[in-house]
Amino acid sequence: MTSTFETRDADANDGRGARRPADLRAEALMDEDLAGIDGVPGRLYTNDYDGDQYDRSDRASLRRVSGLSTELEDVTEVEYRQLRLERVVLVGVWTDGTVEEAENSLAELAALAETAGSEVLDGVIQRRDKPDPATYIGSGKAAELREIVLSTGADTVVCDGELSPGQLIHLEDVVKVKVVDRTALILDIFAQHAKSREGKAQVSLAQMQYMLPRLRGWGQSLSRQMGGGGSGSSGGGMATRGPGETKIETDRRRIREKMAKLRREIADMKKGRDTKRQERRRNQVPSVAIAGYTNAGKSSILNRLTGAGVLVENALFATLDPTVRRAETPGGRVYTLADTVGFVRHLPHHLVEAFRSTMEEVADADLILHVVDGAHPEPEAQLAAVREVIVEVGAHNVPELVVINKADVADPLVLARLLRREPHAIAVSARSGMGMEELLKLIESELPRPSIEVTALVPYTRGDLVAKVHRDGEVLGEEHNGEGTVLRARVGAELAAELEAFVLEPLALAAAEG
Ligand SMILES: Nc1nc2c(ncn2[C@@H]2O[C@H](COP(=O)(O)OP(=O)(O)OP(=O)(O)O)[C@@H](O)[C@H]2O)c(=O)[nH]1
Numbered sequence: 001m002t003s004t005f006e007t008r009d010a011d012a013n014d015g016r017g018a019r020r021p022a023d024l025r026a027e028a029l030m031d032e033d034l035a036g037i038d039g040v041p042g043r044l045y046t047n048d049y050d051g052d053q054y055d056r057s058d059r060a061s062l063r064r065v066s067g068l069s070t071e072l073e074d075v076t077e078v079e080y081r082q083l084r085l086e087r088v089v090l091v092g093v094w095t096d097g098t099v100e101e102a103e104n105s106l107a108e109l110a111a112l113a114e115t116a117g118s119e120v121l122d123g124v125i126q127r128r129d130k131p132d133p134a135t136y137i138g139s140g141k142a143a144e145l146r147e148i149v150l151s152t153g154a155d156t157v158v159c160d161g162e163l164s165p166g167q168l169i170h171l172e173d174v175v176k177v178k179v180v181d182r183t184a185l186i187l188d189i190f191a192q193h194a195k196s197r198e199g200k201a202q203v204s205l206a207q208m209q210y211m212l213p214r215l216r217g218w219g220q221s222l223s224r225q226m227g228g229g230g231s232g233s234s235g236g237g238m239a240t241r242g243p244g245e246t247k248i249e250t251d252r253r254r255i256r257e258k259m260a261k262l263r264r265e266i267a268d269m270k271k272g273r274d275t276k277r278q279e280r281r282r283n284q285v286p287s288v289a290i291a292g293y294t295n296a297g298k299s300s301i302l303n304r305l306t307g308a309g310v311l312v313e314n315a316l317f318a319t320l321d322p323t324v325r326r327a328e329t330p331g332g333r334v335y336t337l338a339d340t341v342g343f344v345r346h347l348p349h350h351l352v353e354a355f356r357s358t359m360e361e362v363a364d365a366d367l368i369l370h371v372v373d374g375a376h377p378e379p380e381a382q383l384a385a386v387r388e389v390i391v392e393v394g395a396h397n398v399p400e401l402v403v404i405n406k407a408d409v410a411d412p413l414v415l416a417r418l419l420r421r422e423p424h425a426i427a428v429s430a431r432s433g434m435g436m437e438e439l440l441k442l443i444e445s446e447l448p449r450p451s452i453e454v455t456a457l458v459p460y461t462r463g464d465l466v467a468k469v470h471r472d473g474e475v476l477g478e479e480h481n482g483e484g485t486v487l488r489a490r491v492g493a494e495l496a497a498e499l500e501a502f503v504l505e506p507l508a509l510a511a512a513e514g
């Protein structure tokens with residue numbers, strides 16, 4: 001019946017055709033080979049692989065085991081562990097913008113579904129002014145969707161948006177397989193990938209928040225097919241009374257309790273991280289945060305710059321936990337480099353909330369490296385989507401350096417266009433190493449300079465202090481005389497205090513230099 005769907009534009013009953021996006025498999029996201037990185041001189045690190053391979057296979061082999069989590073053990077009705085996305089059909093409502101934009105959005109949904117471990121069988125979009133309040137797509141289209149589900153043998157329909165609980169139920173009633181939305185899909189991926197205690201807690205909290213109003217819906221709609229119907233007057237009238245009621249109330253209460261507990265735990269973990277960050281601040285170590293759309297190559301760039309074994313995967317949201325690494329400028333200044341969660345359009349609001357703490361690394365940074373995939377069909381849209389989140393987490397005052405990645409495979413015309421539009425940008429390739437040295441230099445020039453300029457004669461017995469000035473400050477001049485090392489440097493307040501005893505007065509300075 002799929003063919004009916006493809007050729008329906010002209011005779012569609014409501015005059016709005018549905019189209020099948022050309023490339024659902026998001027080929028651009030699919031190239032499997034990991035980088036064979038060329039040698040790059042200087043302070044760049046050159047490993048043969050650009051991520052933690054063991055970690056990667058480990059994770060891949062674990063991801064399909066569901067239903068074993070102890071996180072949610074008292075809310076067994078909860079859908080997340082049953083969200084077995086296997087063979088899916090995608091459906092999107094195209095309300096504004098060009099057809100290419102609508103198709104890209106569905107291609108991204110396909111990439112998300114595949115990242116979650118599903119096989120994408122088919123995908124359709126419908127042109128509408130706005131989603132149907134009852135069934136998301138129009139009811140006629142929903143019936144056609146049922147045909148596609150039957151002919152492809154799909155077991156799940158994924159909608160490209162966030163649906164109301166009522167829409168999910170009504171659409172399920174028509175297509176007779178499980179219906180999930182983009183938000184649930186992203187939450188599912190986050191749940192599969194979160195690794196640290198904090199990351200897991202944040203994802204659980206976001207899932208519960210999403211689930212709470214939908215408890216009644218999903219759990220029941222598939223099993224109530226014979227009984228249902230009668231009470232569903234319209235517009236969210238899901239008054240299914242009966243023996244289930246108490247169970248749902250109990251579940252709701254348990255979920256609320258669990259959420260309160262998670263919030264407390266997250267707050268505690270955040271305290272620990274805040275302390276660490278304050279320590280770095282106190283030591284005046286400048287911080288750089290890498291932000292950007294998911295799959296842009298943030299972790300690859302972090303690995304290039306620091307040699308850190310951070311998971312790089314050709315999947316969306318490979319990185320969920322903040323990773324902070326130590327890095328060094330060509331001139332020897334030390335700074336921290338933080339990897340962050342990838343952004344995506346329509347990032348579920350619960351998740352922005354949940355990952356606010358990760359984003360604090362961004363808001364607190366001295367510099368944001370905003371990585372964008374130069375080979376993506378819509379890099380400008382990605383830049384805009386990420387900037388929206390940057391503003392939302394209060395990081396709009398942090399200087400931003402746009403790093404256009406994947407220059408090895410990007411269209412040179414697109415690169416030129418981006419470089420023209422973004423005055424503060426550089427094109428690089430984490431894979432080939434191209435532009436990396438220039439990037440290091442740019443980072444160095446962007447780092448805040450320590451504020452106090454001192455000249456000190458440090459005795460040879462205090463080599464540790466000289467090393468510290470090299471590491472944490474900015475050395476402007478260095479000479480050795482009979483008594484020790486004469487250092488001219490810019491340093492932070494703390495280091496200035498340590499150097500106090502050795503600071504040369506102007507007169508002594510003239511003598512030492514003369
Ligand atoms: N051709 C090419 N591929 C790259 C380059 N940089 C990264 N990639 C690939 O792009 C994919 C994503 O890279 P990651 O570094 O995991 O991207 P990320 O931004 O950290 O992604 P998330 O953590 O999932 O948000 C991987 O398959 C990389 O091998 C590059 O410069 N050129």
Ligand SMILES: [Mg+2]
Pocket residue numbers: 298299300311312318319339
């Ligand atoms: Mg990453």
